[in-house]
Amino acid sequence: xxxxxxxxxxxxxxxxxxxxxxxxxxxxxxxxxxxxxxxxxxxxxxxxxxxxxxxxxxxxxxxxxxxxxxxxxxxxxxxxxxxxxxxxxxxxxxxxxxxxxxxxxxxxxxxxxxxxxxxxxxxxxxxxxxxxxxxxxxxxxxxxxxxxxxxxxxxxxxxxxxxxxxxxxxxxxxxxxxxxxxxxxxxxxxxxxxxxxxxxxxxxxxxxxxxxxxxxxxxxxxxxxxxxxxxxxxxxxxxxxxxxxxxxxxxxxxxxxxxxxxxxxxxxxxxxxxxxxxxxxxxxxxxxxxxxxxxxxxxxxxxxxxxxxxxxxxxxxxxxxxxxxxxxxxxxxxxxxxxxxxxxxxxxxxxxxxxxxxxxxxxxxxxxxxxxxxxxxxxxxxxxx
Ligand code: CMP
Numbered sequence: 502x503x504x505x506x507x508x509x510x511x512x513x514x515x516x517x518x519x520x521x522x523x524x525x526x527x528x529x530x531x532x533x534x535x536x537x538x539x540x541x542x543x544x545x546x547x548x549x550x551x552x553x554x555x556x557x558x559x560x561x562x563x564x565x566x567x568x569x570x571x572x573x574x575x576x577x578x579x580x581x582x583x584x585x586x587x588x589x590x591x592x593x594x595x596x597x598x599x600x601x602x603x604x605x606x607x608x609x610x611x612x613x614x615x616x617x618x619x620x621x622x623x624x625x626x627x628x629x630x631x632x633x634x635x636x637x638x639x640x641x642x643x644x645x646x647x648x649x650x651x652x653x654x655x656x657x658x659x660x661x662x663x664x665x666x667x668x669x670x671x672x673x674x675x676x677x678x679x680x681x682x683x684x685x686x687x688x689x690x691x692x693x694x695x696x697x698x699x700x701x702x703x704x705x706x707x708x709x710x711x712x713x714x715x716x717x718x719x720x721x722x723x724x725x726x727x728x729x730x731x732x733x734x735x736x737x738x739x740x741x742x743x744x745x746x747x748x749x750x751x752x753x754x755x756x757x758x759x760x761x762x763x764x765x766x767x768x769x770x771x772x773x774x775x776x777x778x779x780x781x782x783x784x785x786x787x788x789x790x791x792x793x794x795x796x797x798x799x800x801x802x803x804x805x806x807x808x809x810x811x812x813x814x815x816x817x818x819x820x821x822x823x824x825x826x827x828x829x830x831x832x833x834x835x836x837x838x839x840x841x842x843x844x845x846x847x848x849x850x851x852x853x854x855x856x857x858x859x860x861x862x863x864x865x866x867x868x869x870x871x872x873x874x875x876x877x878x879x880x881x882x883x884x885x886x
Pocket of ligand 1: 818820825826827828837840841878879
């Protein structure tokens with residue numbers, strides 16, 4: 502592997518190696534230190550020495566980001582997305598990508614310092630905070646999720662925003678009619694009345710402007726109620742959007758795992774979709790007890806990765822990738838017949854008892870195959886005893 506490929510592996514934002522994670526953690530740490538040093542530098546009460554230290558720390562962080570940017574540009578041709586491009590084109594494409602532009606913004610402070618030939622003053626340096634917060638957001642895995650939720654729910658959010666605007670402008674206009682005579686400064690025009698309406702509609706309620714006429718107060722009450730309704734609507738849209746997006750992500754991950762279990766390979770896509778909805782993946786370290794003999798059966802398991810040992814009176818049975826276990830207690834409605842523990846780190850798909858019985862009604866062939874295997878195991882166990 503070339504040095505460039507190795508450095509790409511370290512700097513790749515989606516890299517899963519320990520070293521890549523450590524580089525990411527270091528970058529986040531530097532980011533936080535940078536934000537803290539710039540923020541502290543704006544304190545009036547700081548001694549000249551402390552201000553100097555904060556400026557030096559800011560400079561070090563900015564320089565580190567500058568080198569990271571240069572390195573990322575150099576290794577860009579290693580990015581699989583740009584594999585068909587010449588090195589120069591790959592670098593330009595990376596520089597114009599969202600990640601590249603955010604990294605470029607983060608090095609602006611370093612460039613400004615160098616081109617300025619001197620350290621920037623604390624006030625002008627405070628712009629770094631905004632740029633570095635943006636870079637920090639680039640590291641947060643949830644940011645993509647939030648962006649997808651806003652994108653998916655854009656029409657519902659647009660409708661709620663339109664509702665907000667309708668209430669806002671209607672209320673500001675009526676408040677202007679009702680209050681203008683008593684408070685010409687605060688309600689003399691619709692734009693002036695908008696301040697009170699926004700503060701009331703968002704239920705912020707600074708209290709700096711209040712309606713004085715009885716009709717104005719009645720309007721205030723209505724605007725508050727509308728504000729609560731609009732905010733609840735927005736919260737509901739975002740909450741369901743988040744839940745749907747998280748479910749979609751889980752569905753795709755589970756689908757991927759189900760595809761690896763040979764037992765499911767003969768089932769059609771629609772049936773698989775039905776099963777995927779009901780399965781949840783769970784990871785276990787080696788030596789973990791998954792099923793305890795005599796316990797009530799609440800779920801069965803499919804092995805995606807790793808091996809488990811079934812501890813029977815006649816000896817141990819090893820089950821591996823694609824096998825399942827925990828079905829007997831569900832089929833016989835009896836306590837667990839044996840201890841089952843992981844022999845290596847395992848990824849299992851879990852089907853809980855309620856879903857098992859629902860699936861039995863909808864996918865009879867699948868359950869028949871599970872029953873046939875359980876029967877074979879029972880015979881095996883009673884033969885061995
Ligand atoms: P259950 O009884 O729910 O919990 C223990 C599990 O061990 C049982 O379901 C089966 O899935 C599994 N098991 C029992 N006997 C055997 C066997 N002979 N071979 C493989 N697995 C078994």
